[in-house]
Amino acid sequence: MEPVTDYRRRLEEATVRPALGVSRGFWVLVAGLLTVIAWGLYAWTTQLHDGLIVTGMRDRIAWGLYISVFVFFIGISHAGTLISAILRVTKAGWRAPITRIAEFITVVALVCGASMIVVDMGRPDRLANVLIHGRWQSPILWDVLAISTYLTASLVYLYMPMIPDLAFFRDRLAGEVPRWRSRLYRMLALGWRGLPGQRTALLKAIGILMIVIIPVAVSVHTVVSWIFGMTLRVGWNSTIFGLLFVAGAIFSGIATLVIVMAVLRKLYHLEEYITEKHFVNLGYLLAAFTLIMMYINASEYLTTGFKLEEGEEFLFRQLFLGQFAGLYxxxxxxxxxxxxxxILVKRTRTIAGVVTAAVLVDLAMFVERYFIVISAQRVPLMPYVPFEYTPTWVEWSIFGAGLALFVLIIAVFVKVFPIMAVWEIVEEHEGTHAEEQRLASAEDRL
Amino acid sequence: MVPLLLALAAAAIVIGVVVHVGHTLADELRPPRAPNGAGTDGIGAAAERRRFLRLIGISAVGAVPATILPVALRTHGDVAATAEEPARGPGGRVRQWTMIIDLRFCDGCQSQGTPPRCTTACIEGHLAPEPMEWIQVFEQELPGGGTQFIPTPCLQCQNPPCVNVCPVGATFSTPEGVVLIDQERCIGCRICMAACPYDRRFFNWSDPPVPPEALLADYSPDHQVPATRGTVMKCDMCPDLARAGTLPYCIQACPNDAIYYGDLEEDIATNGRSVVAVSKFLTDNQAYQLKEHLGTKPRVYYVAGHGQAVGRDPYTTGRLPTEWPWLRRVEGARVWNR
Known part of the structure; x- marks a missing residue:
């Protein structure tokens, strides 16, 4: 039993360490992020003052960068579900050290994504109309329902497996942190003492939620795609859009998880727990999704490109040869x-290789969201000269603020909450340990 | 059924929160349990388990978002409407407004030496902000060279993609078959503009450039004056004028009487000079609709042509650009391009 206890102690220290000290670098980072956010807020006040005229959008390309960023953020929110729910359901033991990070990315990305919608509204002062006059027939209401359900469900799903770790923080950090934090941990730990009854209840609750959250997550990016798929536009009018968006969401979710993992691992020296194995396993998932994405792209573009209905040729030319060709x-x-x-080549199947792949994937998925949103709107609906859309400094600033907000919330979170699911990792470790011992004794007997 | 379930869930959340808070407070106030009380541990554990399960259950119910409750609790649809009673024809049947545009008579006002009169009259009548051409005269190439002019109002679809997607019921179909917008309800999400396959919707990207007198008008979705920032606008087919027995501005202004307005129920239409039976006119002239294959069922019909009936040479291309006549604009208004 000794090695397990040792392991647990080291793991606990590694989890506690980020929550104890705040370095100067951290404050520099926070200050930098706050500056970017303040600049974004300034840009937004400009927009609130003058109207959406300060953006590059006009009647013929009426959705631009904001909507693209919205789709991108909601996409990466799928990181949490995939890792913590799908991998939990399939009992992939290696997932334990990275679940917390994944679940947190989900919540933060949803918050950042949803805020983009408010920024994009012509009348943000009438936001309440969505609740007062909402029509279930509108894809936008489907989005409101799906995203708010996913947000509350992911909050609960982030919180529940964190209860034992919060109790650990409550006991371990008592007296070492300010009073408000002690109080926060005590309140959130719900009196967890690790009693068998509590354990059973918690595992049961997680067991239910991990099943429930998968269809919710799938529904979210499906209905996001239907905002586009429910129109008659060339390039959007597609039955495969739900699938394309869900696959792309999980794809960019994994990539974002890899990047955040790599950063936290480096900053907080989590090398013992987040190992090359995690990166390589996530890398395999990424590789699988590159193939799925290629397949869906082929299905989409071949079935429309073969027939070339009205407008398709214009779309294809601008996408593959014209002004969107570089992006595509x-x-x-x-x-x-x-x-x-x-990832397929063995020599680059390393941490560095997977992180590089992840950065490329995230950039590419952002670009993909952008050209899907913009290029379809550029196809002329009537005999007129196509409109050229270029985002303005206001749009870029608000986009930058959105990214900064994403990083800021994560940075603050890792300082306050346990970034690893200690109890799950220990259980996983004990399981492997016991398995090893069992195998060893079996070999002895042979 | 779904709203009912959601309402029940809402009630569960409220009750759950109250119970939760009560219990948490009770726990805080209770003195700590003796650590080694024989026998109490089992009971304590069981109670602990129950309490914990309850908390978890409450959290899980919380997964049903409270944000959508107002929508869920409403039992019937909530769609904007005009205050006006629909116009009725003989026999009390509600008028079904329609428009027929005879392209054989449209020369894009080349013969007049002015920008298209229909567009100008529409702008002046509705005080429509620059650069909105609610009825826009597009110029399209003909198969054998040369061009035709196509005045394009909102097509008043009977399967309107814009109405179908509106999240707040701000754009709606009237009993008269016209699609209107309530700018006092519109949230400016612009999904209707994404959905319209005819490019017939316009957005107020800032405080719209309109003349000061626009601010004096009583607002109604029937005429959309004054225009307001952050909302969508489009051709409304002038149902208020029709009810008053007058033709829409565009038709009044057309020098060639190319546009007819009428009622499908009474099967009658007029361009202000002559009266036709709609069904016979459509059939005799093989009328068509724009992008019929989309299934949007427009209420606006076209008769093919390139101004030949008024002597236009199809190889003389181009028309004068539309102008917005206001010398003075509302203070602070800004102009944008389409």
């Missing part, structure tokens, strides 16, 4: 082909 081919080569190769 970056997405296809840089975001699908190269990351896939980086």
């Amino acid at each position: 081919w970056f997405y296809f080569l840089g975001g699908l082909a190269i990351p896939g190769l980086l």
Whole structure:
């Protein structure tokens, strides 16, 4: 039993360490992020003052960067579900050290994504109309329902497995942290003492929620795609859009998880728990999704491109040869082909290789959201000269603030909450340990 | 059924929160339990387990978002409407407004030496902000060279993609078959603009450039004056004028009487000069609708042509650009391009 206890003690220290001290670098980071957010807020006040005229959008491309960023953020929110629910359901033991990070990315990305919608509204002062006059027939209401359900469900799903770790923080950090934090831990730990009854209840609750949350997550990006798929626009009018968006969401979710993991691992020296195995396993998932994305792309573009209905030729020319060609081919080569190769080739199947692939995938998926949103709107609906959309400094600033907000919330979170699921990792470790011992004794007997 | 379930869930949340808070407080106030009380441990554990399960259960119920409750609790649809009673024809049947545009008579006002009169009259009548051309005269190439002019109002679809997607019922179909927008309800999400396959919707990207007198008008979705920032606008087919027995501005202004307005129920339409039976006119002239294959069922019909009936040479292309006549604009208004 000794090695397990040792392991547990070291793990606990590693989890507690980020929550104890706040370094100067951290304050520099927070200050930097706050500056970016303040600048974004300034840009937003400009927009509130003058109206959406300060953006590059006009009647013929009426959705721009904001909606693309919304789709991107909601996409990466799928990190949590995949890792913590799907891998939990399939009993993939290696997932334990990374679940907390994944679940947190989910919640933060949802918050950042949803705020983009408010920024995009012509009348944010009438936001309440969505609740007062909401129509279930509108895809936007489906989004409101799906995203708010997913947000509350992911909050609960982030919180419940954290209860034992919060109790650990409550006991371990008593007296070492300010009073408000002690009080916070005590309140959130719900009187957890690790009693058998509490354990049974918790495992049962997690067991139910991990099943429930999977269809919710799938529904979220499906209905996000239906905002586009429910229109008659060339490029959006597609039955495969739900699948394309869900696959892309999980794809970019894994990539974001890999990046955040790599950063936290480096900063907080979690090398013992977040190992090359985690990166490589997530890398395999990424590689699988590059193939799924290629397949869906082929299905979409071949079935429409073969027939070339009205408007399709225009769309294809601008996408593959015209002004979106650079973006499209970056997405296809840089975001699908190269990351896939980086993971398939044994020499680059390393932490560095997987992180590189993940960065490429995230960039490419952002670009993909952008060209899907913009290029379809550029196809002229009537005999007029196509409109050229370029995001303005206001849009870029608010986008930057959104990213900064994403990083800021995560940075603050790791300082306050346990970033690893200690009890789950220990259980996993004990399980492997016991398994090893069992095998060893079996060998002895032979 | 779904709203009922959600309402029940809402009640559960409220009750759950109250119970939760009560219990948490009770626990805080209770003195700590003796650590080694024989026999109490089993009971304590069981109670602990129950309490914990309850908390978990409450959290799980919390997964049903409270944000959608107001919508869920409503039993019937809530869609904007005009205050006006629909116009009725003989026999008390509600008028079904329709428009027929005879392209054989449209020369894009080349012969007049002015921008298209229909567009100008519409702008002046509705005080429509620049650059909105609610009825816009597009120029399209003909198969054998040359061009035709196509005045394009909102097509008043009977399967309207814009109405179908509106999240707040701000754009709606009237009993007269017209699609209107309530700018006092519109939230400016612009999904209707994404959904319209005819490019017939316009957004107020800032405080709209309109003349000061626009601010004096009584607002109604029937005429959309004054325009307000952050909302969507489009051709409303002038149902208020029709009820008053007058033709829409565009038709009044057309020098070639190319546009007819009428009622499908009474099967009658007029361009202000002559009266036709709609069904016979449509059939005799093989009328068509724009992008019929989309299934949007427009209420606006076209008769093919390129101004030949008024002597236009299809190879003389181009029309004068539309102008917005206001010398003075509302203070602070800004102009944008389409």
